Amino acid sequence: MALTNEHPGEQAAPSPIKLIGIRDTPLSVDEVFAALGDEAAGGISLFVGTVRNHDGGADVDALGYSCHPSAADEMRRVAEKVVAEYPVRALAAVHRVGDLAVGDLAVVVGVSCPHRAEAFAACRKLIDDIKHEVPVWKHQRFSDGTEEWVGAC
Incomplete structure (x- = not known):
């Protein structure tokens, strides 16, 4: 465990951030859930985002995710x-990049907190902020041959 600079000899408190990742391999709900275990937590909330078969009234055949090299740092x-905002005991978040098929897991995030209401709120904030602030872009391919980029500048 790292020592703090402020008080020599004291150990830094362990971070509740247990798992952060951008991966080009399939995601595991079990891995994220296992990272959230904490005896002081009474509530664990998970969000699992999957590739759906439609968007905006069009049939989606497949999609690809790409990201900026800073994506993992931004996720952290x-x-x-x-x-800092919620009483999080443990937090985990992983996002997939590369080509995905309908039904594949695209993102799995979760938090554990002392109580369920805090866990729900913290998990919602986590996924909403990841979607809005982490530079990951989605390239959708539709069954009619068209395609679109989502989240790209």
Whole structure:
């Protein structure tokens, strides 16, 4: 465990951020859930985002996610904000990049908190901020041959 600079000899408190990742391999709900275990937590909230078969009235065949090299750092920054705002005991978040098929897991996030209401609120804040602030872009391919980028500048 790292020592703090402010008080030599004291150990830094362990971070509640247990898992942050941008991956090009399939995601695991079990891995995220396991990272959230904490004996002081009475509530665990998970969000699992999957690739759906439609968007805006059009049939989606497949999609690809890409990201900026800073995406993992930005995800950690978002996680740190959630930890500062809620009584989070443990937090985990992973996002998939690469080509995905309908039904694949695209993002899995979760938090554990002392109580369920806090866990629900913190998990919602986590996924909403990841969607809005982390530079991950979605390239959708539709069954009619058209395509669109979502979240790209």
